[in-house]
Amino acid sequence: MVLALFRKSTIEPPADIEAASLRSDRFRLEREVDWQRLDSIVTALEKNRPRRISDEDLLELPVLYRKTASSLAVARETSLDSATLDYLEALVRRAWFQIYGPRMGLFGWLRRFLGGGWSASVRAIWLDICIALAVMVAGTLVGWLLVDSDERWYYSLVSGGMAGGRTPGADPEMLRESLGTAESADGLGIFAAYLFSNNTGVCIMAFALGFAFGVPTLLLLVYNLSLLGAMYWVFAEAGLGVDFAAWLSVHGTTELGAILLSGAAGLHVGRTMAFPGDRSILAAMRTAGVRAAQVMAGCSIMLIVAGLLEGYVRQLVGDTPARFAIGGTMLLIWVLYFALVPAPRERDT
Incomplete structure (x- = not known):
């Protein structure tokens, strides 16, 4: 009996970790296209190259920002892996600055x-x-x-x-x-x-x-x-x-x-x-x-x-x-x- 409990305790954690990893991968794969699209738009704006952004992407910028911010909120609630959280936090911060930040320098x-x-x-x-x-x-x-x-x-x-x-x-x-x-x-x-x-x-x-x-x-x-x-x-x-x-x-x-x-x-x-x-x-x-x-x-x-x-x-x-x-x-x-x-x-x- 003791041996069975010991085996159960040694088997369950890897299963939980594997399930969490699968959940994180699925979450990322379902939304990664929007994240990458937002990332490319924000990068073009940061480099002061707005002409490289298509009209469709420019119109979708606020929507993509809201979707990514929503993904970040879900990721925080479900405790996804830290790499995904760090990436989303950085992306949302960069996008916020381009959309709502000051439009002129000193x-x-x-x-x-x-x-x-x-x-x-x-x-x-x-x-x-x-x-x-x-x-x-x-x-x-x-x-x-x-x-x-x-x-x-x-x-x-x-x-x-x-x-x-x-x-x-x-x-x-x-x-x-x-x-x-x-x-x-x-x-x-x-x-x-x-x-x-x-x-x-x-x-x-x-x-x-x-x-x-x-x-x-x-x-x-x-x-x-x-x-x-x-x-x-x-x-x-x-x-x-x-x-x-x-x-x-x-x-x-x-x-x-x-x-x-x-x-x-x-x-x-x-x-x-x-x-x-x-x-x-x-x-x-x-x-x-x-x-x-x-x-x-x-x-x-x-x-x-x-x-x-x-x-x-x-x-x-x-x-x-x-x-x-x-x-x-x-x-x-x-x-x-x-x-x-x-x-x-x-x-x-």
Whole structure:
């Protein structure tokens, strides 16, 4: 009896393995033609040779993909051999990428983004841009008027590190020298570096705080532009208001433009949350989030350009009319780009 049981136990496993192998072979033979057909189509697409694919195969591609994905599901449930599973998983993954994967690379995306995607997103939030611009102008006026009414407000708005000696009642000659070029620009070098890093942080915060219905974004814009108004008051009182405006315009038309768009993007998100319209909040937020993200991606480009202008051009050009010309040219370039570059055509996607 014991010997019989032992013989039975030694005979049954090979029979089970043989049955599983036969089941796997039968499964593969019944479907292998479709797998090979899908494999050849996907290989041609991966090699960027779509002309080698017949019209019939191209039309059958989605059907073949679904059949193969179904085969993979069955193979997993029935625990077929690992070689078949590995092959099907790889084939389904490759086919999915060709059917549903992104249709353009990094350079294609960048070409589309700069070729109209960014400008279209900016135009779509025009109302938020107008609101943010009005708030920024108001913030600058607030800073000016507060310091003009009481100079002690200057020390509350502008930190000592940012001021760097440019305080109410400072020597006009020292202020003039701080507006100079590389040989004499040590004074405002600290201020310029602070301004750039500060404005980068402002852009990020202005966008990130938009989720709170845009209120913190507006307050942030008012506060940071009041610093500019307070600083401008100091130079204007010394008779250097025009020179300071020229100095600031070189990089300011780009840098402040980035702050404006960042604030508008944050405000757009907050305003969409508060007033989703006929759509659900999630649906409205999805659309607003994609649009605002595109605007913010462009703001990073503007900040890089502003950094180059601030670090090189402003340090080399000291003539006031020339500085105004540079700042005005940059402002014109941005306005024309956002106003005139059309959105990319849908068939290019």
